[in-house]
Amino acid sequence: MILVTGATGFLGSELCKQLLHQGKDVLALKRPTSIIPKSLSSIKGLTWVNSSILSAEEFSDYAYIITEVYHCAAMVSFNPKDDDEMLSFNINSTKILAEFCLKNKIPMLHVSSVATLDGANILGFTDENFFPSKTPDTHPYGNSKYLSEKEIWKYINQGLNAIIVNPSIILGYIKNFEGSGAFFKIIKNGLKFYTPGGAGFVAVEDVAKCMILLMQQKAYNERFIINAENISYKQFFESIANALQVAPPSIKAGKFALGLAWRFSKLVAFLSDTTPTITKHTAKSSFNISKYDNRKIVNLLGIEFISINNYIKTIASKYTNE
Template identity: 45%
Template sequence: MILVTGATGFLGSEVALQLLQQGNRIRCTRRAQSLIPDILLPYQVQWVEADMLDIFALEDALKGVTQVYHCAAWVSLKQADKKPMINANVMGTANLVNLCMLHNIRLVHVSSVAAIGLAKPGDLITENHHLDQATETDGYAISKLESEMEVWRGIAEGLDAVIVNPSIIIGANAGTAGSGQLFETVHKGLKFYTAGSCGFVDVEDVAKCMIALMNTDICGERYIISPENRNYKQLTTEIANGFGVTPPSTLAKPWMMGIAWRASKIIGALTGKNPPIDKVSAQAASLQRNYDNSKIKKAISIEFKPISETVKEVCERLK
């Protein structure tokens, strides 16, 4: 039996789908209020209600399980959510790590490139770079780094585990949530682009990498999953062309981004919704963050899906 945590989410549901299509028996955790994704409705899935902080419910969910894909995580830009988000993500991972060690279960843990530091200007970021926790202010990045540290702690104590660090995950099933917000914003007529760059990856490829790594004997390694590095002007232009709208044409300079995140913070406070941009993401929008994917390619010989193809699929779905 295989367990997938966070299977009601964008990545977790894709992992579950691919496992099912390969003929596996799977069990998926969900919170009581979470809706089952449409892509999993046609399949026989054993759903169990289990909060990651409820160690007794987790232990029940792990009965008879030999492999776990840990995709569950709380993501929020709200400043008020920072401390509880860090606590939930880290403690939930710690609970799972302890139980996997206890029951001799192999684990594939989903971290993020947010937990990896920056390289020197002009260099590619590799798995050997590490986030400086002393200077980091992004609550999500801190939560992923400290969660990853719980997995490393488990590995040191005998846990059979491997870690993946995806870059920005895109795909048609995201809708307008998460990375889908960028597509929606461009569709509505985005006027500005930023000078930064980042890695992007199709959700199907992240799931493929996770499943392939699970079925190896690799343990105690982390892998960046990021097939292509794109600057934001290039990517937003592709998205605009996919929707048949005018591409962004004005460079948003850092001082303009400063105004944007402050305004977004006020709007978020008034509406109670996640701000579309915060201080950290505004600053990151002008950074060059380009990733080296040679390690994952060497490990599993994956052929990544072109990002341009994924962009077209997302635009067609959102039309």
Template identity: 40%
Template sequence: MILVTGGTGFLGSTLLQRLIDDGQSIIATKRESSNIPEQLKSSSLIQWVDADITDYYALEELVSQVNQVYHCAAVISYHKSDASKMFQTNIEGTKHIVNLCLHHEIRLVHVSSIAALGTNKQGHPVKENDKWEFSPNLSKYSLAKYESEMEVWRGIAEGLDAVIVNPSVIMGVGTDKNASKSIFELVKKGNKIYPLGSIGVVDVQDVAKIMMKLMNSEISGQRFILNAENISNRELLEKISSRMNKPAPTIKATPTLLSVAWRVSKALALLQGKKPVLTRETARAATKKLAYDNTKIINTLGVNFKSVDQIVDEVCQAYYA
């Protein structure tokens, strides 16, 4: 029996689909307010449980029934108002999972993030062993994911059988059809602006597939960057625009423009009683030139990643044809 936390999320639900296709029996956790993806509702192989991962005793009952845990549950937010909840859920929840897996001697695959990685001082793509250093410019999400991952490393030092994956920006066609489409929706609406930074992109199916391979391997006590390609924000938007027959963006979102934009977004959100679409943290991230090295996972498992072109084609074919 397998436990998957965060089963209704984009990655979690895609992983569940691959597991049931493999004939596995699963306990999947979700928040009470979360909706189960239609493709998974009828599966007799999944036992859905409403569970708060910060509730140790609720998790203990579940973990005691399984021999493998995929920890996908996490709060992802760049809004200041969500910081406290995000730290509590991501860090405390991971601590509980780690302690229970240690106690019951259960193997764990933990989903971290590239946000928890360090930086390369020579300007090369970031590798798994690049040193992490605190900076006041780090997003609260980055700090929460870093501290969550530290709980897993603490468990590994205490004898936990675990592997950590650090995916880049996850896109693609998954089980949850409402996920991974925000940037595509932006292009569909006629976006004319492109940020100056760059990102790493990886397909959701590739991430789920690699997690399953790592779980069923002898590998332990290691982390792996999961990244298909590094690409500038402009080039990514141009690829999506071309595939959707929309004009490519032509206006540079300079740091000055973004600085004004996030303040305007904040002011409008206050007037409307909503969360701002653009925050200081997301504006700052949009200007960063980020790149990640996938050599370790390729050499370890011999995996092939879908290209950005293929990911864009599949999303557009599935949702915008």
């Protein structure tokens, strides 16, 4: 039986679906208040366990039948009020699972992020060999993933068989424009500005597929970037706009204007007790040109990633018919 944390989440639910379609039995962890996705409600081989992860008691009784662990659960928030809770949960949940897997000699795959990578080669590409020399100056979420990954490496040094994956921005259809669907919502609503930065993007189906293949390959004690394509934000927004048949952003935003925007967003959020739509970190990162080298995972698995432009069309059609 395979243990999956964060099974009701965007990536976790896709991973469960692929494992179940392969005939695997899955022990899925979720918070008591989490809603089970419809895509998983009628598939055989799935056992749900209510667990906070911060206590291993809810799933430790299953240790004798668990053969693999996929750690997808993480708290994600852009509200500064959640920073301490997010840091605590992401680090401690990873530590508890790593201890559980080491004690019971169970291999583990940990979902990290490209936010934990720091640096680039002379061609401007970042690969798996770039480790930050200190805590990175990133959004608190990125920092929590960096410190969580450090926990995995600590337990690897103690004998844990673990794989770390560092996905770039994961795309996929999520109802009501949630998650990465926010990109489609802001374009549909008539976004006028774009920034000169760029990033890596990958389909959620490809991330889950790579995770399963890496476990099958027993590629332990390694980290792997999972990235389909490196695309400028201008090109990315244009692709979404074309797929939705709306006008693409046409005005290049400067740092000064974006600085005013995140400060105004912070003020509005404070006065209305809501989450800022633009933060200092997201504004700053929107000017970064990040390019990720995926050759390590491609060479090992021989995978051919889904075209991001074609995938955008698929997602857009679902939102159009929503």
